[in-house]
Amino acid sequence: xxxxxxxPSRVICKSGTSVKIECRxxxxxxxxxxxxxxxxxxxxxxxxxxxxxSKATYEQGVEKDKxxxxxxxxxxxxxxxxxxxxxxxxxxxxxxQDAGSGNTIYFGxxxxxxxx
Amino acid sequence: xxxxxxxxxxxxxxxRAANLPCNHSTISGNEYVYWYRQIHSQGxxxxxxxxxxxxxxxxxxxxxxxxxxxSTLILPHATLRDTAVYYCIVRPxxxxxxxxxxxELSVKP
Numbered sequence: 001x002x003x004x005x006x007x008p009s010r011v012i013c014k015s016g017t018s019v020k021i022e023c024r025x026x027x028x029x030x031x032x033x034x035x036x037x038x039x040x041x042x043x044x045x046x047x048x049x050x051x052x053x054s055k056a057t058y059e060q061g062v063e064k065d066k067x068x069x070x071x072x073x074x075x076x077x078x079x080x081x082x083x084x085x086x087x088x089x090x091x092x093x094x095x096x097q098d099a100g101s102g103n104t105i106y107f108g109x110x111x112x113x114x115x116x
Numbered sequence: 117x118x119x120x121x122x123x124x125x126x127x128x129x130x131x132r133a134a135n136l137p138c139n140h141s142t143i144s145g146n147e148y149v150y151w152y153r154q155i156h157s158q159g160x161x162x163x164x165x166x167x168x169x170x171x172x173x174x175x176x177x178x179x180x181x182x183x184x185x186x187s188t189l190i191l192p193h194a195t196l197r198d199t200a201v202y203y204c205i206v207r208p209x210x211x212x213x214x215x216x217x218x219x220e221l222s223v224k225p
Contacts, residue, residue, distance in 0.1 A: 006159075034212065043203075044160070044215040093159045095213070103210050107152075107159035 002028045002098045006108035013084055013115055020080045021111045023094030029074035030096035034105065035067075038091040050077045084115040119143065119206045125220040128198075134191040136219050138204030141185040147208050149180060151189045153200040154218070160203065163189065194223045 003026040013019045023033055031052050036044040048058045048069050056069035068080040077096075081088055095107040121139040128134040140149060148167050152160040164171055164178045166187075171178045177190040191198055203218040 004159075032210075036215075043217050044154075046212060046214060049212060091157070095159075097210070104162060104165065105150075105213055106162055110157070110159045112157075 002026075002096075002101065002104075002106045004094065004096045004106045004108040006094055006111050008111060009109060010112045011114070013113070015085055015115055016083055018080055018082045019084060019113060020078055021092055021094070021113070023077045023079070023096065023108055025075045025096040025098070025106075028096070028098045028100055030077075030098065031074065032097040033071060033077040034095045034097075035069060035077075035079050036093045036095070038093060038110075044093060047079075081113065084113070086115045089113055089115045119214075120204045120216055122202075122204055122216065122219045124217065125222070127222050127224055128191075128194045130196060130223055130225050131193055134189075134194040134198065134221060134223070136189040136191075136202050136204075136221065137186065138189070139186045140204070140206045143184050143206050144208070147206045149178065149184075149187050150205045150207050150213065151176070151178065152203045152205065152213075153198075153221075154203070155200045160215075161200075163202075165207075194221075196223050196225065199223045 005024045007022045033050040035047045038044045047062045048056045050056045050069045050071040052071045058064045071077040093110040095105045097105050150165040151163040154160045166178045180187045201218040
């Protein structure tokens with residue numbers, strides 16, 4: 001299957017600071033990418049849909065000013081957690097839609113964020 | 117809300133076939149059935165998807181009932197590395213993937 005890469009895989013940041021997570025589609029172009037969050041022992045929760053060249057669409061209850069999404073190219077989307085708090089500590093996972101394989105969605109490896 | 121119902125957990129003996137059921141009685145005519153799995157602390161892995169015909173690839177087979185209200189994912193010869201949470205998701209063309217709780221499959225020696 002197609003490859004989606006996330007960076008960093010683990011990050012620790014201090015409360016009040018911002019942290020950026022990158023999501024890249026390595027062998028295909030992705031007009032649409034998705035960002036999820038997953039807390040321990042829970043399922044994935046969709047946060048937002050990222051569309052190249054336009055504003056992201058956020059799911060209900062997700063603060064767009066706190067979770068900034070930028071999809072500036074067909075292979076890169078970034079999620080910036082602003083003014084991070086300990087309750088933002090979670091596993092963040094991106095995915096990308098591959099139009100070349102019937103719009104199948106492939107996931108990155110995930111990024112563990114710990115806010116201290 | 118997820119539009120599928122799956123058992124919370126299942127066990128399977130190593131080397132045997134693992135049959136994972138999924139109910140999606142409210143599926144619409146243009147919605148696909150997708151299966152993903154998530155091994156602990158990793159991103160979900162795409163397995164297979166189908167619309168109404170049965171599908172097979174190198175990982176698994178997907179059997180969809182004629183009325184499309186349920187499906188079964190078959191791992192023909194389960195190995196210990198197949199232990200994971202398996203998610204059955206109904207998705208409209210080009211739409212979002214909304215995850216439910218999935219089935220925790222434990223493959224035992």
